[in-house]
Amino acid sequence: MNGIYNATGPHPVTNKEFMAALRKVLNKGWAPPAPAPLVxxxxxxxxxxxxxxxxxxxxxxxxxxxxxxxxxxxxDLEAALYDLLGKP
Known part of the structure; x- marks a missing residue:
């Protein structure tokens, strides 16, 4: 294999979905979205x-x-986050 490859997960998610999965894995509640100027x-x-x-x-x-x-x-994003963050 050679050339350029997209090293992404096989199932794209929106930022909203990503943040929801991350909060679930970290056992955190709801968080307000960051204002665009701060981003x-x-x-x-x-x-x-x-x-x-x-x-x-x-x-x-x-x-x-x-x-x-x-x-x-x-x-699966959630399984990947659990593995990356060392959660059971």
Missing amino acids: WLGAYVFMRTEPSLALTGRNCVPRRLADHGFRFRHP
């Missing part, structure tokens, strides 16, 4: 990335990995 500031200052990635996102699918038969250990 812009945080993206530039802390992450040094394009703010639109955090505000609008990208719908990427790892098609080339799938075409080569790559198997994800945790294709």
Whole structure:
């Protein structure tokens, strides 16, 4: 395998879905959404990335990995978060 690959999970989710899964895994309750101006500031200052990635996102699918038969250990976001964060 060579070339460019999207290294993403096999099932894209919205930021809202991602944050809900993260709060569930961390056993946290509801949290208000971050105001867009703070997201812009945080993206530039802390992450040094394009703010639109955090505000609008990208719908990427790892098609080339799938075409080569790559198997994800945790294709489900919630299972992946539990594994990454060391939760049972």
